[in-house]
Amino acid sequence: MQYLPNESMVDAMLEEMGLTSIDALYADVPESVRIDGLKLPPGMPEQEVAAEVEGLLSDNVTTQDFLSFLGGGMYDHYVPATVPALAGRAEFYTSYTPYQPETSQGMLQAMFEYQSLVCAITGMDVSNISMYDGATALAEAALMAVRVTRKEKVVVPVAMDPEKRSVLGNYLYGAGIEVVDVDYHPDTGQLNRDLLVRAVDEDTAAVYIENPNYFGCLEETLVDIKDDLGKTLLMVGTNPVALGILRPPADFGADIVVGDGQPLGNPLNYGGPTLGFFATRRSYTRQMPGRIIGLTKDADGNRAFHMALQTREQHIRRSKATSNICTNENLNALAFAIHLATVGKGGLVRMAQASANRAHSLARAIDAIEGFKAPLFGSSFFNEFVVGTDHEVGELTAAMLMEDIFLGVPLTRDFPDLGEAFMLATTERHTGADLDDLAVALKAFHDGASNWFAGGDL
Amino acid sequence: MEYHAARHNVPLLSEANEEQDCCHIVEEPDFDWDLFPSSMRRMEGPPIPSISEPSVARHYTQLSQMNFGVDVGMYPLGSCTMKYNPKVSESLAAHAGIVRLHPREPEAATQGILRILYELQLMLAEIGGVPEVSLQPAAGAHGEFLGMRLVRAYFDDIGEDRNQVLLPDTSHGTNPASAVMSGYEVLEVPSKEGTVDLDALEKAVSDRTAAFMLTNPNTLGLFEHDVLEIARILHDKGALLYYDGANLNAIMGRVRPGDMNYDIVHFNLHKTFATPHGGGGPGSGPVGVTEELAKYLPVPMVAREESVYYLDYDRPDSIGKVRSFVGSTGVLLRAYTYIRLMGGDGLRRAAELSVLNSNYLAHRLKDHYPMPYGSLRKHEFVLSGSSMKDKGLRTLDVAKRLIDHGFHPPTIYFPLLVEEALMIEPTETESRRDLDAFADAMIKIAEEAEANPQLLRDAPMKAPVGRVDEVYGARNPVYCWQDMEKGG
Numbered sequence: 001m002q003y004l005p006n007e008s009m010v011d012a013m014l015e016e017m018g019l020t021s022i023d024a025l026y027a028d029v030p031e032s033v034r035i036d037g038l039k040l041p042p043g044m045p046e047q048e049v050a051a052e053v054e055g056l057l058s059d060n061v062t063t064q065d066f067l068s069f070l071g072g073g074m075y076d077h078y079v080p081a082t083v084p085a086l087a088g089r090a091e092f093y094t095s096y097t098p099y100q101p102e103t104s105q106g107m108l109q110a111m112f113e114y115q116s117l118v119c120a121i122t123g124m125d126v127s128n129i130s131m132y133d134g135a136t137a138l139a140e141a142a143l144m145a146v147r148v149t150r151k152e153k154v155v156v157p158v159a160m161d162p163e164k165r166s167v168l169g170n171y172l173y174g175a176g177i178e179v180v181d182v183d184y185h186p187d188t189g190q191l192n193r194d195l196l197v198r199a200v201d202e203d204t205a206a207v208y209i210e211n212p213n214y215f216g217c218l219e220e221t222l223v224d225i226k227d228d229l230g231k232t233l234l235m236v237g238t239n240p241v242a243l244g245i246l247r248p249p250a251d252f253g254a255d256i257v258v259g260d261g262q263p264l265g266n267p268l269n270y271g272g273p274t275l276g277f278f279a280t281r282r283s284y285t286r287q288m289p290g291r292i293i294g295l296t297k298d299a300d301g302n303r304a305f306h307m308a309l310q311t312r313e314q315h316i317r318r319s320k321a322t323s324n325i326c327t328n329e330n331l332n333a334l335a336f337a338i339h340l341a342t343v344g345k346g347g348l349v350r351m352a353q354a355s356a357n358r359a360h361s362l363a364r365a366i367d368a369i370e371g372f373k374a375p376l377f378g379s380s381f382f383n384e385f386v387v388g389t390d391h392e393v394g395e396l397t398a399a400m401l402m403e404d405i406f407l408g409v410p411l412t413r414d415f416p417d418l419g420e421a422f423m424l425a426t427t428e429r430h431t432g433a434d435l436d437d438l439a440v441a442l443k444a445f446h447d448g449a450s451n452w453f454a455g456g457d458l
Numbered sequence: 459m460e461y462h463a464a465r466h467n468v469p470l471l472s473e474a475n476e477e478q479d480c481c482h483i484v485e486e487p488d489f490d491w492d493l494f495p496s497s498m499r500r501m502e503g504p505p506i507p508s509i510s511e512p513s514v515a516r517h518y519t520q521l522s523q524m525n526f527g528v529d530v531g532m533y534p535l536g537s538c539t540m541k542y543n544p545k546v547s548e549s550l551a552a553h554a555g556i557v558r559l560h561p562r563e564p565e566a567a568t569q570g571i572l573r574i575l576y577e578l579q580l581m582l583a584e585i586g587g588v589p590e591v592s593l594q595p596a597a598g599a600h601g602e603f604l605g606m607r608l609v610r611a612y613f614d615d616i617g618e619d620r621n622q623v624l625l626p627d628t629s630h631g632t633n634p635a636s637a638v639m640s641g642y643e644v645l646e647v648p649s650k651e652g653t654v655d656l657d658a659l660e661k662a663v664s665d666r667t668a669a670f671m672l673t674n675p676n677t678l679g680l681f682e683h684d685v686l687e688i689a690r691i692l693h694d695k696g697a698l699l700y701y702d703g704a705n706l707n708a709i710m711g712r713v714r715p716g717d718m719n720y721d722i723v724h725f726n727l728h729k730t731f732a733t734p735h736g737g738g739g740p741g742s743g744p745v746g747v748t749e750e751l752a753k754y755l756p757v758p759m760v761a762r763e764e765s766v767y768y769l770d771y772d773r774p775d776s777i778g779k780v781r782s783f784v785g786s787t788g789v790l791l792r793a794y795t796y797i798r799l800m801g802g803d804g805l806r807r808a809a810e811l812s813v814l815n816s817n818y819l820a821h822r823l824k825d826h827y828p829m830p831y832g833s834l835r836k837h838e839f840v841l842s843g844s845s846m847k848d849k850g851l852r853t854l855d856v857a858k859r860l861i862d863h864g865f866h867p868p869t870i871y872f873p874l875l876v877e878e879a880l881m882i883e884p885t886e887t888e889s890r891r892d893l894d895a896f897a898d899a900m901i902k903i904a905e906e907a908e909a910n911p912q913l914l915r916d917a918p919m920k921a922p923v924g925r926v927d928e929v930y931g932a933r934n935p936v937y938c939w940q941d942m943e944k945g946g
């Protein structure tokens with residue numbers, strides 16, 4: 001067995017210990033539950049496994065094979081070649097939590113830098129080194145807001161990913177925290193500020209606002225919402241790429257900023273692993289979940305890094321910890337940092353501008369086609385927007401698949417009020433020709449469908 | 459030649475700013491700021507440094523050289539199962555068939571990955587001895603959280619109001635933290651000679667007990683030999699038994715949690731199934747349950763009808779979701795690859811050799827360090843550094859000195875039951891030569907403690923930095939380079 005270096009030395013090692021068989025090592029396992037082995041296929045040589053798994057992976061149709069406008073929280077941005085090359089160094093990826101700082105300085109410095117980059121784009125004071133994903137980062141933010149304020153209610157928008165809302169609900173369920181959902185304006189897709197302000201009362205720990213929101217719309221109400229919140233905390237969810245051209249949440253008085261870091265450095269990977277970023281005000285540092293890297297010095301006075309404030313964490317504080325998180329998404333945070341280090345300020349701005357521009361060009365092109373309204377909402381958007389249509393979205397999606405196009409995220413099931421609607425997302429990867437291809441295919445579908453309709457049953 | 463880690467003076471990215479123009483991303487010449495409300499525009503990009511690619515490459519390569527991983531040397535971090543991560547898993551995980559696969563694609567386009575995930579569900583179910591497995595949780599602790607959420611769903615459903623979760627005093631910190639996050643009060647059950655004290659358990663269990671969380675083998679490396687009796691005590695009172703799968707590596711293919719009458723089982727794929735630890739993550743923590751609890755598992759489950767795979771959201775009693783999408787697919791793919799490489803027999807053999815290696819190492823060290831609690835170990839064992847106290851030395855000093863000998867230190871000061879604990883888990887992928895070298899180093903350190911204790915106090919001397927001053931960092935908090943610029 002290629003991964004078991006001592007296979008040929010088993011007898012010698014047993015003998016040295018005065019044992020005669022491996023079975024003796026399991027003498028304390030009750031006989032009634034011992035098994036002879038597992039009913040699994042036998043092991044295979046690497047060559048065969050590689051061929052089989054590659055075969056299965058090749059069965060998948062990827063965003064490289066088809067033209068894709070899928071988003072809804074995960075975006076197919078270009079990942080610079082430095083990211084896999086450098087994050088793929090085995091010294092990084094085969095290490096673990098830096099409990100021993102002296103021998104983990106490389107990752108510790110990289111994570112200190114990651115925290116600094118998150119602070120730079122969000123404008124916040126402190127960042128941890130990651131949560132599991134954007135959804136759990138929001139859930140942990142809500143739990144932190146409850147700890148900070150000792151209040152038991154959070155207010156969230158209806159216009160959020162229903163899966164994220166489910167995660168939030170599960171995280172708050174055990175603690176008995178109430179969640180109030182505030183609707184959006186049917187015309188703008190933006191949060192209804194009046195309803196939001198009315199939902200906030202003295203028991204409210206925090207409100208959550210996404211910018212851009214799930215529909216891609218910018219939440220202009222965010223700019224001065226803090227004026228209406230009193231002591232209620234403001235949690236802001238955002239897309240890190242958008243922060244290349246959008247003012248940072250700190251400018252609007254955000255108390256906690258969260259989001260999924262996937263758009264930077266982390267490919268789609270069929271949904272994970274990604275990372276949740278989490279940043280807050282300095283005064284709440286001790287209430288933060290997760291690991292925080294700090295600067296210190298070594299015995300000779302040299303610069304050194306370490307895990308700071310470990311007394312918040314489960315391995316020290318156990319039942320009184322700020323979170324149960326132990327293993328996090330460290331390597332994904334490293335990829336995020338390497339991406340930003342590689343493209344720099346100018347590159348992030350380019351990513352944001354290109355992603356937004358493509359979306360706006362696409363919306364104009366689609367709006368010109370009969371049977372479609374794009375964007376459906378009359379508000380500003382970043383790189384994703386809702387399209388309303390006269391057609392049945394399921395049929396449309398299937399028809400686009402025939403054209404080698406992944407249309408976008410259908411909304412009809414989760415947001416029936418929108419009627420037949422779907423979302424399209426773009427990144428800097430999309431070319432002008434890609435946008436034309438989709439517009440042409442949608443027009444052809446519409447024309448084909450109406451021709452067929454006009455032609456009756458001929 | 460003696461070990462010495464690389465020492466580089468790597469500036470922070472903020473100190474390396476070269477004001478470079480980006481050349482990795484296409485330029486957007488006619489960007490129209492009027493697309494955005496003026497109140498939201500960030501006209502000047504965020505303050506992040508702009509560095510040329512050669513400088514970035516050198517930055518991270520030098521940092522990597524100041525980082526110790528399993529590929530560098532033995533990493534016997536107890537409870538963490540730092541085994542070798544097969545390279546083929548990495549190359550397969552870089553395949554465009556997963557890297558460029560969007561989780562919202564229609565199922566017709568994702569049959570390959572769905573088949574892999576479906577088979578992984580079945581394989582983990584077989585390994586765990588449970589009928590159904592959800593791949594969703596992102597780590598062990600996340601699996602625990604899901605497990606506790608399922609416990610709550612179950613008691614809600616049968617209309618019982620139970621507010622306590624029990625755990626042994628050897629339990630990992632995530633166990634109580636997960637239980638509390640799920641709204642439970644936790645009660646610690648003392649151990650007797652290193653395993654659960656049945657009398658104490660019997661006294662602690664009541665009709666307020668929702669579950670007992672039990673790692674097996676436990677964090678002392680001892681098999682909880684009374685596990686069947688433990689399960690009976692819990693079940694008699696209507697409570698559930700939870701398996702923390704962090705230590706499954708010791709028993710895979712020899713005994714299954716489900717057969718030991720556990721109700722909920724989590725797997726730790728970054729430990730047992732050889733997926734890389736990534737410097738602290740990502741991981742993956744699938745959860746398996748009994749037939750009775752299966753209906754509460756999160757959506758979606760990966761299902762099959764005829765030969766077509768699909769995501770099953772049609773589970774009316776499901777608790778919903780604990781993270782976005784199906785799970786950490788990149789990690790799941792690596793675990794699948796590992797199981798296919800090893801096969802059923804290989805997994806069993808891996809468990810056996812992990813226990814062999816651990817007992818061999820314990821045997822080599824038992825005359826040199828106090829080793830409380832029992833003699834037969836599973837995949838890990840716990841020593842004590844307490845015998846060096848009279849020299850003014852602590853376990854921390856032993857750990858730091860191990861770095862100078864070219865090893866990653868074991869887990870220290872855990873479990874709490876052992877004074878000055880050193881928790882050592884060599885794993886099956888360490889060769890006898892490396893085990894012997896580690897044992898020799900530990901013995902040498904015990905001698906150094908007698909002959910020249912200052913060597914231990916000054917350690918490490920061959921690491922990228924000297925002993926890190928944790929107190930200074932605590933007194934002068936600096937968590938980002940912006941703090942430094944403010945003179946922090």
Ligand SMILES: Cc1ncc(COP(=O)(O)O)c(C=O)c1O
Pocket residue numbers: 325326327536537538597598599600630632633673677702704705726741743
């Ligand atoms: C015994 C035990 N339980 C639970 C955990 C938590 O697992 P994870 O770090 O994957 O969340 C660990 C790992 O660190 C552990 O050793």
